[in-house]
Structures are given as C-alpha cells and as structure tokens.
C-alpha cells in the first residue's frame with residue numbers, strides 16, 4: 040500500500056493512492072484511485088431513462104458514427120449514433136443501436152432497412168457542432184445536408200454519399216437487423232473505407248495514425264464529448280515461460 044490522500048465527494052470517500060510501484064502510472068498522467076465504497080444499481084428496478092443515463096455515463100468514450108443514408112424522396116439524411124462500434128474483421132463488421140423517435144422510427148433505421156446501404160462518417164472536432172445539429176428531429180422528408188449546408192462526395196461502393204470534412208468514411212452494406220426487446224441492432228459489413236492521405240502512415244502495411252483524424256468521442260450527459268488526441272503507448276508482452 041503506498042502513500043495517498045482522501046477526499047469526500049458528496050457521500051463518497053475517494054482515496055487516491057500513489058505508491059512506489061505507481062510512478063510509471065503517474066508519469067503517464069494516470070492516477071490510481073480506490074473508492075471507499077461502491078454503489079450498486081439493480082437494472083431490474085430501474086426505468087429505461089435511468090438505465091440509459093447509467094449506461095451512457097459509464098461506457099465511455101464511445102465512437103460516433105455520423106451516418107448518411109438516402110431518404111425515400113432521394114434526398115440525403117445525416118444523423119449521429121454513438122451506440123456504435125467495430126466488432127469483427129472477417130468480414131469487417133460494425134454494429135449500431137438505433138432507437139425510435141417518440142412517434143416514429145428514426146429515419147436512419149428506415150432508410151437502411153429499405154436501401155440496405157449506408158455510410159459511417161467519422162467525426163473530427165471541427166465538425167462537432169454540425170454533427171450535433173444534425174441530431175435535431177427534422178421531419179423525414181427534410182435533408183440535414185440541405186438544412187445545415189453540409190457538403191458530400193460520391194461513394195465508391197454504395198449509393199449514399201460521404202460527408203466532406205470527415206477524415207474517414209466507411210461504406211457499408213446492411214448485413215442484418217436484430218430486434219432484442221426494444222433495441223434495434225443493425226449490423227453492417229464494411230465494403231471499403233476512405234482515409235485522408237495525411238492519416239495514412241504506410242499504405243503498403245495499411246497503417247494509419249488514428250490521432251491525426253482528431254476525432255471526438257461521446258461521453259455521458261446530454262452534451263458530453265472528448266478528444267482522441269491524448270494518446271499513449273503500452274508495448275504488448277509475449278509470454279516467455281515461467
């Protein structure tokens with residue numbers, strides 16, 4: 040046990056411990072801390088809003104998929120989704136959790152299920168405000184692209200276009216939709232990606248410098264975000280035998 044100090048934060052006693060073995064952690068900007076006590080939240084006794092607040096506040100940061108799809112009238116829909124991640128590579132798969140508006144399914148889900156194609160655009164800090172504005176509940180026939188004055192470029196493998204200004208876009212084909220309770224889980228196969236030249240480190244090795252994209256991630260609360268530029272490395276070890 041190393042030396043440390045404690046503070047009360049509301050009803051929580053938070054103890055920060057910095058022992059000799061923690062010096063490397065401290066140098067990396069991390070602080071090892073232990074809670075004096077932990078609270079438990081039993082999801083069976085919570086309503087959906089409370090579960091949402093806990094899940095989205097605790098599972099952070101989440102990447103943001105800024106999705107472009109084609110509306111039924113041919114215009115382009117754009118909306119952000121942070122229930123999003125990459126989950127496999129053979130084939131390359133991404134997953135989205137798309138809910139409903141209070142009165143109707145979200146346009147993105149309707150469009151993906153009808154057209155079977157969509158583009159995941161990754162969000163740099165410079166487009167954070169536009170991304171957030173595109174989450175406004177515009178009626179289905181209104182294009183966020185037109186409403187917000189966004190620019191797009193043609194995609195290579197699918198019909199929905201890519202968003203200009205995003206350092207990377209993933210062109211996707213709908214793989215399947217699963218309904219689990221009220222959750223609509225959309226699986227997409229990535230057919231190909233676009234990456235800004237300056238993000239690519241070595242094209243022959245498919246190596247990219249993620250932090251150069253200056254992407255933002257989603258934190259808890261209604262308007263919480265984080266940057267992804269504070270990178271540190273941990274070399275992987277090989278088991279050398281006992």
Ligand SMILES: Cc1cc2nc3c(=O)[nH]c(=O)nc-3n(C[C@H](O)[C@H](O)[C@H](O)COP(=O)(O)O)c2cc1C
Nearest residue numbers: 118119120121122136137138145146147174175176
């Ligand atoms: C950063 C961010 C992340 C979001 N993540 C999700 C999400 O994972 N699932 C969801 O259903 N809605 C999410 N939303 C809300 C949708 O973007 C919003 O309901 C939008 O109006 C849907 O648009 P659409 O009807 O054109 O598809 C998010 C909003 C923001 C700003």
